[in-house]
Amino acid sequence: MTKSADRTPKIDVRVTQIVDVTSEIKRFRFEPTDGKPLPVFAGGAHVVVEMEDGDTLRRNPYSLMSSPGATDAYNISVRRDPGGRGGSMFMHDRVTVGSLLRLSHPVNLFPIDRRARKHLLFAGGIGITPTLAMMSELARYGDAFELNYAVRSENDGAYLDQLRNTYGKRVSIYRDDQGEQIPLTTLLAAQPLGTHLYVCGPGGMMNWVLSTAEGLGWPAQNLHSERFLAPPSGSPYEVRLAASDLSIKVGPHQSMLEAIEAAGVDAPYLCRGGACGQCETRVVSFDGDLLHNDHYLTDDEHAGGQKVMPCVSRFEGRELVLDR
């Protein structure tokens, strides 16, 4: 039973396997309850997992890590985040083999550019998950690729042995506790023309990789990244939905989008992480501060106050009216 008016097609799945990958990361296998083949996807795609946690409907995006050709099941990996809003803790502590969950169809905001002469992949920590599906696809095509994977330690690194065994020299692993660091500048300067770069990992690592590449003259067309933001918490506030003629309350740990959905209003979304732009909503008027947290709108649009991305952004002030 879903508590929102979201009418996009969903996939009902059963959890058929849970594996402890590291002390913090679990892998979940989802199989469709109707036994029909799952939609095919391409490396880099994610699904939004819906979790019914009491009165709260949680929706978190997770990258698909299974082989893009496999339609019998999807695999995702989830790192537990005790400081987060509770989605990952729900997956770790409440979901068991046999649990029923609901998925969105796969969406790809981080696709491979097939025109590339070579694919240079960077992953940090749990950012390895989309990379796994991408490499499986690239290996099938016979494309040239290389992975540079930064982990805290041998024990904290997910899928290290699997990567070493499957891809051998195409994978370089850097363990932070061993003082190993990606030799980024040397590595980037040695790439043949036509190389495309992909990075997924913590914000600091992504900024470092992308800004170093830009500084060496890599064109923007060759740089690809994906980063989902968790909706930040904040003070509760009220929003007036002009088109629906409703006033709603947004809780301290709830996103504006979640509050809109909980009120039964069908609002568009894809990534729920401030990246894709699908949930862009027109601001009718406001008296206060819009706290933009997305990285989709431009700085000018953030300053302009005409648009807001309700999946991650918040509001502080007297009144906010949205065209929704």
Add this chain to the structure above:
Amino acid sequence: MLVEGIKSRPIYSPLVARTGTLHLFMADGEGAQAILDLATTASPGFFERAHICYIPRAAAGRGFESALQALNPAAFYVGPTVAAALPRLAVELANAHMGTQIYLAGTEGMIGQAMVVALAAGVDQASIQREHRGSEARRVQCVHCKGITEDVTTQPAKCAHCGLMLLVRDHYSRRIGAFQGVCVDAEMPGTAPDPEEAFR
């Protein structure tokens, strides 16, 4: 000025010195002036990491070669024809690394052919700078015999290969770096209008 509003035609804009580890320039004719203009704003030492390939063509004897050489690029080549210079560009690109910036300046025919070589080397077209300078003559491919006629200035124009009179269309092919020419008097051969200068 080039004809405006042709959707398939590449967008040309003034060359700008970009950040990069190697700067590859290819210019023909008055395209040399685009490099000289860029040099006035480039940082000191910029040309120490630049290779310039120049084909004087109609601008021969105007001192562009010596002016370009005075920039002291790391490599400097003056070639007799665009066709002779293109294989050099292909070899340079095959040995180049990411961080290489590509600058093309001059006639549309040269830029189009250099683009074909660069795209084949895996470079994204949006990351190549192109500035049109000099003649607006078009490089035209005859859709009938597929032969390419260089430096077409008239409308219609005679195909240098099969001899048909071609209407030079505003349809540019990025893949072959040429405009499309279609027989203008196919229904009634011999009724083609006299060629008039259309592209100076």
